Amino acid sequence: MVISVENFNLTLDGTAVLCEITVEIKAGELFVILGPNGAGKSSLLKVLAGEFEAYKSAVEFHGRPLSSYSPRELAQLRAVMPQAVHLDFPFLVEEVVSMAVLHANKAESQQRVAEALALFDVSHLAHRNYLTLSGGEQQRVQLARVVAQILHVAQQAKQSGGLPPLLLLDECTSSLDLAHQQQVFQVLRRMARDYGMSVIAVLHDLNLASQYADRALLLSEGKTYQQGQVHQVLTQQTIEAVYQTPVDIIDRPGAWPIIVPR
Numbered sequence: 001m002v003i004s005v006e007n008f009n010l011t012l013d014g015t016a017v018l019c020e021i022t023v024e025i026k027a028g029e030l031f032v033i034l035g036p037n038g039a040g041k042s043s044l045l046k047v048l049a050g051e052f053e054a055y056k057s058a059v060e061f062h063g064r065p066l067s068s069y070s071p072r073e074l075a076q077l078r079a080v081m082p083q084a085v086h087l088d089f090p091f092l093v094e095e096v097v098s099m100a101v102l103h104a105n106k107a108e109s110q111q112r113v114a115e116a117l118a119l120f121d122v123s124h125l126a127h128r129n130y131l132t133l134s135g136g137e138q139q140r141v142q143l144a145r146v147v148a149q150i151l152h153v154a155q156q157a158k159q160s161g162g163l164p165p166l167l168l169l170d171e172c173t174s175s176l177d178l179a180h181q182q183q184v185f186q187v188l189r190r191m192a193r194d195y196g197m198s199v200i201a202v203l204h205d206l207n208l209a210s211q212y213a214d215r216a217l218l219l220s221e222g223k224t225y226q227q228g229q230v231h232q233v234l235t236q237q238t239i240e241a242v243y244q245t246p247v248d249i250i251d252r253p254g255a256w257p258i259i260v261p262r
């Protein structure tokens with residue numbers, strides 16, 4: 001098991017945000033957290049990222065409470081891409097991504113940055129001011145940043161049997177065009193399959209979930225509505241109940257089911 005919480009409750013400013021949540025994510029899994037606006041998806045991701053100090057001991061990460069890890073240990077084992085990333089200074093793209101590899105020597109750092117930029121199709125932007133990029137370009141640079149942070153750990157884990165790292169992503173394709181959405185999830189799938197990296201992604205796009213996820217948690221008002229294999233979770237009944245919108249599910253032999261609003 002890579003990361004888990006059991007019967008977890010989160011209360012923020014007197015509001016019950018998550019109620020009795022149990023999740024267990026294994027190595028090499030692409031796990032998606034789904035649900036309507038306000039269902040608690042980002043809050044759960046933040047809990048798993050250890051952002052709520054008071055709740056860190058309730059999260060078990062590689063067999064230890066998250067609270068027992070030093071910031072440096074955590075930075076080597078997991079990377080987090082929040083929903084919005086604001087930078088106040090005009091850093092170059094390569095500088096933004098380099099921030100993820102501060103502990104590497106110069107040659108290694110350059111190689112890891114170049115590899116991550118190429119994975120997300122932003123090599124040509126390396127010398128651009130990050131603040132002048134489009135929303136989608138910025139999102140791909142942020143993906144390169146988090147992957148640069150832990151890809152080498154995943155590669156080492158695969159070679160020498162170390163702990164596989166974890167990637168936590170909050171709506172990481174929300175600004176991307178169709179081709180880049182596909183490219184990003186193909187990269188994530190490959191990293192999960194080839195290196196045993198676990199990926200937990202908050203998503204609104206049910207079709208991306210249907211196409212790429214192994215398992216899904218469907219949240220409704222802070223509670224688990226359904227959890228399991230993605231195609232068992234994304235049924236007409238569950239989607240219509242949780243999103244209060246009629247849908248059709250188009251089943252296709254040999255391919256993932258497509259969800260369309262009716």
Ligand SMILES: Nc1ncnc2c1ncn2[C@@H]1O[C@H](COP(=O)(O)OP(=O)(O)OP(=O)(O)O)[C@@H](O)[C@H]1O
Binds near residue numbers: 035037039044
């Ligand atoms: N610090 C806080 N204090 C009080 N309520 C909060 C706090 N943070 C989040 N909430 C509430 O918790 C609920 C879940 O928020 P969360 O951001 O996790 O939802 P979400 O499923 O990610 O939504 P979205 O799809 O809109 O991003 C919301 O009703 C939100 O208003």
